Amino acid sequence: MDGVWAGARERVLAVRERPHWREVFGADWPGGHGHGFRLEPVLTEPEVRAVEQGLGVELPGEYRDFLLQVGAGGAGPDYGLFGHRVTGPDAEPGSGACALPFRPEATDELDGHEGAEPRPDDYADDEALRRDHAAWQARHDTLHASLTDGTLCLSHQGCGYYTLLAVTGPERGTLWDDVRAVGEGVQPVTLQDKPRVTFAQWYLSWLEHAERTAAEGRPRFRAT
Structure with a gap:
């Protein structure tokens, strides 16, 4: 050796x-x-x-x-x-x-995405909040899993x-x-x-x- x-x-x-x-x-x-x-x-x-x-x-x-x-x-x-x-x-x-x-930069992308989580105070329509939050969560899960x-x-x-x-x-x-x-x-x-x-x-x-x-x-x- x-x-x-x-x-x-x-x-x-x-x-x-x-x-x-x-x-x-x-x-x-x-x-x-x-x-x-x-x-x-x-x-x-x-x-x-x-x-x-x-x-x-x-x-x-x-x-x-x-x-x-x-x-x-x-x-x-x-x-x-x-x-x-x-x-x-x-x-x-x-x-x-x-x-x-x-992609090491995916960590920063996830941080930015987390900062854009839909907030109830920004919505008058509960259905719109649920829809947008579901889309946000799906993207969050994808980014989180992709880090590795x-x-x-x-x-x-x-x-x-x-x-x-x-x-x-x-x-x-x-x-x-x-x-x-x-x-x-x-x-x-x-x-x-x-x-x-x-x-x-x-x-x-x-x-x-x-x-x-x-x-x-x-x-x-x-x-x-």
Whole structure:
């Protein structure tokens, strides 16, 4: 193995041997939901192509190589990476949403649409209000659902937040936070001074932090 993922699988699995690995967020969670610094087996090239066929899109290179060299899911930021189920030729086709254009500007469009919600004070006719609000709601639902078009959901952050990988459009290969649960749409993941973060930057930054925390423990704050 060479390139950006050289030695990454071995590093992840080794974290579990360090004394404070349970202190890494998402690693050890009641009910066996933590990722435990375990990784699923890597995929073969034909299996990755089958995943891509099911999604209807070619995966960005860093993530594709991760599946081939590190693992198909398991240990990773937050509660770990979702795995991939390789399906056969008779499997039901996917929704096709991954292959649609990823449009970050849709979050602003949704914000503008929400500001234009029909108000009862503007209507003398209840039937007209119901009609216009129904049309507004239908458009709202469409915009809300479209925010994740062209993305692959990688992981659950907790509290209804998710991490997405853009797989189409100019932002292809970058990471995004799905924070629709708090009405903030889809926002770019940032890292220090980087306004955009790729999958490898995101994952390897987490791994460095996990290794340090597992070896040294979380900082302890003392009252003065």
